[in-house]
Amino acid sequence: MSELTIYNPTDIEPKWQARWEKEGLYQAEIDPSRTKFYALTMLPYTSGDLHIGHWYAMTPPDARARFKRMQGYNVVFPIGFDAFGLPAENAAIKKGIHPKTWTYANIEHMRKQLKSMGAMWDWQREMISSDPEYYRWTQWFFIQLYKHGLAYRKYSPVDWCPHCQTTLAREQVQGEDRHCERCDTPVIKKELEQWFFKITSYADDLLDYSTIDWPERVKTLQTNWIGRSEGASVIFHSEQEDPIEIFTTRPDTLWGATFMVLAPEHPLVQKITAPTKREAVDAYIRQASRQSDIDREASDKEKTGVFTGGYAINPVNGERIPIWIADYVLMTYGTGAIMAVPAHDQRDFDFARKYGLEVRVVIQPADIEPQEGATMQASVPAIGDMVNSGPLTGTPGKQAFSSAIEYIESRGMGKAAVNYKLRDWLISRQRYWGAPIPMVYCQTCGWNAVPENQLPVLLPDDVEWQPTGVNPLTIHPTWKNTTCPVCGQPATRETDTMDTFMCSSWYHLRYLSPNYDQGPFRQQDYGYWMPVDNYTGGIEHATMHLMYTRFFHKALRDMGITKGPEPMLQLRNQGIVLGEDSEKMSKSRGNVISPDELVARYGADSVRAYLMFFARWEMGAPWSSTGIDGAYRWLRRVWILFTDPVEKGNPDPELLRALRRKLHQTLKQVTHDFEVFEFNTIVSGLMELLNEMYRAREKGAAGTVEWNEAVDVYLRMMAPVTPHIAEELWAFLGKPYSIHQQPWPAVDYEAAADELITLIVQVNGKLRDRIQVPVGISEQEAEAAALQSEAIRKFLEGKPPLKVIVVPGRLVNIVV
Ligand SMILES: [Zn+2]
Ligand SMILES: [Zn+2]
Structure with missing residues (x-):
């Protein structure tokens, strides 16, 4: 053993990074004898500077990819750059540099920053979306x-x-x-x-999440964005006999349509407008065109409109109903025309009351008092029996929807239809x-x-x-x-x-065959590596990149270019690292944390460990500059414990059993936590185990078989989290290079099991039960276990005990 006393990450980190790179430690090759694992992290945009958010997004997934590799998977973990786009052009204009020069200089710098993380990226697979070899495809x-x-x-x-x-x-x-x-x-x-x-051709396909393990939030965002609703398409006609198509989710309310509303931009507006109304209509159209869609649809905004002087015929009852224009109807959604049923839709109700239009009740829910259109205070949107609905009057609520569709279909007035918000x-x-x-x-x-x-x-x-x-x-x-x-x-x-x-919809495929020039990727590479097993990145991409890439995959699958229903089987999103002031980090607030400075001061391992420890990964939290000291202290204590030679003692066998128990309990927990992305408890579990090891060493455990096992397993568990210090200590202990090629240790479940003892439970001093509890159980836990006993609950009759006396390791006496 060499002399080592001071933990100096700035020495050891670049040393190992250079060796790993030189020896191609993380290069992934096809190996049909092993199960592949494709771990993908969203590629960074070439903004020029890696911020702490990148580290937070990337280093815990790197730790997990390393864990998978130690579990025996053939892991590919690639990286590249999203290099085209407006920010490059805007920044270049601001600085007077050609966008290409700006972008490639940024890549150069960011590549160095990325390498300082010590991640297991396979750099020979790097892609840059602005390279002609990439954008060709x-x-x-x-x-x-x-x-x-x-x-x-x-x-x-x-x-x-x-x-x-x-x-x-x-x-x-x-x-x-x-x-x-x-x-x-x-x-x-x-x-x-x-x-x-x-993309609209794939709306229904995109709503099928049955083969992917993605967060509920992302699926909900995509579902709402696609905005599928079932209903009917119905053709009304103007008095000039021009068809006016509408979509309704409530065909059962057709008899209650007392007016129509068109978007101001609807092509029929000019034709149906009566000469006396033209001036008002034109003025309204001009005013609406200046507003945004969002303003026009906002629910809190007072609805306005103008009567065109034209009329339409309601196809189900032949009634003549007025046609209005209103800005809350958008040409970009549905058909740009709606039927208004004020009795059963609140927006239509507000509009009808404002402009004195007829309100007619045609649905009667069972639990609501019958109401009069003229006097009702609010619309009744619930499903119910059909009333005042011609031949369908009396149709029960449950059948109203299908009966109405049957009615209009059989008479050629319309048909069942599905509408989407997706454009x-x-x-x-x-x-x-x-x-x-x-x-x-x-x-x-x-x-x-x-x-x-x-x-x-x-x-x-x-x-x-x-x-x-x-x-x-x-x-x-x-x-x-x-x-x-x-x-x-x-x-x-x-x-x-x-x-x-478009560039980022397929980058995960280029990583597979980075130098291939006969196509975007080689079939053989695709066949082995795809689909992506785990994808990580921000939730802000839910309705953009994460939807586009699914569409892209599905469209290409239908052309026979890609295979399988989805490109990415599992998705996990990280949260956000806020500034120390709990605000979003921004240059103007001056609360930006620079990872480069942190690496220079504490080393990459401390930054990695702290980012895994300080928050639930999917939640994020405010940064703490004192918190990272804790991560650094932990690594220093690991260093001291593992490098400080101590004579072999003559420890109590029970002490060694307890050490193994804690070791395998921690291993069991860490293994589980890696699987389920609970990175924070991985680090806290390792910190706890370290305390236990310090105690065991004081009592002479060093040098025993159990101690050596603990050191070996500890380093393997650390390796994914803090790859540099783990490699250094592994080498210091004379173990074979590289720790990152070692298998993940197996849990000894027998050793991990808590040893049990029997506690006597008394009520008012009389023996009433015996219970089995783990050795070393706390007084509170012993009391809780005793109070839960079936036999004791009988004596308590549901009342709280007056007093509970615990004699640790022996008995619990309950006074009632
Ligand atoms: Zn702009
Ligand atoms: Zn030509």
């Missing part, structure tokens, strides 16, 4: 979607950020004031021709720093895909990327000029680039 995937009718071009109103000069997906517009998620500028509406992916995925961006959309427009042949053997469509370096108000690729002198792949005549390239969520 992003473009190829676009073409596959296009060829299968899942990419299409549509002229439509889009959310436009005037600052970023680009369109935004619905998910990228945030808050009540509808601001850009990147720069906080309020967005405006703009009409543009755009490329969309038909198609808008992927066009009028920006430079993205993967060019591989499409060509020819005056004769229209839009055609770039032939696959001409991919990638390279992004030119020599562009005016400084803001000019137009997409940089459109003003490049030559880039957009090409020839039509069909007729060979001059044609122009699409100058829009792709939403970066």
Whole structure:
């Protein structure tokens, strides 16, 4: 044994990192004889600086991947960079550096920061989404979607950020004031021709979570985002006989429709508006167009509207009902027209009362007093028997829905239908720093895909990327000029680039075959490694990346490119590390914690251990700068205990049994906690065991077989959490390199079992029962165990005891 006294992480950490990398310790290769485990952490964006949130998101999953590896799985744990996108372009503009230069300099820096974590990433699999070797295949995937009718071009109103000069997906517009998620500028509406992916074709498929173990919260967010509702599509007609389609979730209330409401943008508005109403209608339309969808739909907002002077015919009873326009009806949801049933819908009720429109009761729930439309105080939305409903009057509530659908279907008035809130995925961006959309427009042949053997469509370096108000690729002198792949005549390239969520929809596949150039991945690699066994990252991606990547997988599966129902079997989300002031970390608040400084001061192992210890991982918590001292102290105590030579004593056999018991109890707990992502109790369990080991050593346990087992198992349990110190102490003890190639120790359940003793239980001094309890049980636990005894409960007759006397290890006397 060499002389070692001081724990100095800044010496040992870089040393082991270099050796692990040099010897390819974490390189994963296909091995059909072993069960694979694909552990994936969400790839970082190339912002330029790794913050403590990255460490929190990545190091506990790294520990778990290491644990899986020690359990014998063939683990692949890759890493890469999400490198295209607006932030790079905006930052580059601000700093006057080319986006490419900025991005690749950031990657260089972040790679070093990532390596300082000591994680088991297989760096030879690194991918960068802005590398032509990568985006060649992003473009190829676009073409596959296009060829299968899942990419299409549509002229439509889009959310436009005037600052970023680009369109935004619905998910990228945030808050009540509808601001850009990147720069906080309020967005405006703009009409543009755009490329969309038909994610709506997969709405039902995306609602099926039966083969994945994902958090309930994520599934709920996706379900609400998809917004599936069952009902009926019904065709009303205007008096001019134009059909007006509506969707309703309550076909049983059709006889109660006393007016219709159209979105101000509905194409029929101009035609049905009576000349006397035109001025008011036009003024209302102008005012509505200035508001956002969110404002218009807000439930607390007073509903306004204008009568068009036009009428529609209710198909079920032939009644003439007035047509209004109101801004709370959106052209982008459903059909842009609704039937209003004020007696059974509160929004319609408020509107009817405000404008003096008829309220007619057509549903009578069993537990509600019959009401009159003219005097009722609120709508009655509950299900109930149909009343005032022509031939369906008297239909019981349970059958009302299906009877109404049967009625309209048999008369050709409409049909059962399903409606979704989900919209198609808008992927066009009028920006430079993205993967060019591989499409060509020819005056004769229209839009055609770039032939696959001409991919990638390279992004030119020599562009005016400084803001000019137009997409940089459109003003490049030559880039957009090409020839039509069909007729060979001059044609122009699409100058829009792709939403970066397209790049991140398939990165997990590129890791499998990072250097392959015959396709995005090699079939054999896919067959062995996919699907992802465990995926970790933030919940903020629930309705964006985590939905897009599922859609992408399912669409490609239907083309025979991917396999299986889902790309990622298990998902776990981490919480958020707040500043010490319990606020979100931000530069302006000055509460940002820099992991680089922490690593320099305490070492990566302490940072890792503290991040695993300080909060339930899925919850997160405020940072504590004194808390990390505790993690550091723990490692120092481990160091001292394991490096300080002590003479072998002559300990009591019971002491050694107790040491083994604690060791295997801890091992059992740590094994369980790794499986279920309870990282905080892993570290606290190891701290407790360490205290027990210090006590045992004082009493002479050092040097015994039991002691040596405890040291060996302790280091193996530490290895995933604090890989450097574990490796160093493992080597110090003369054990074979590397601890990270050792198997996870097996729990000795017999040793872990608590030893039992018999306690006598008395009531008023008389023996009434004998109970079995673990050795070393506390007085409170002994009292609780005694009071739970069936025999004793009889004597207590449900009353609390007057007094309980515990003689540890012997008896409990209950005075009643
Ligand atoms: Zn913006
Ligand atoms: Zn052509």
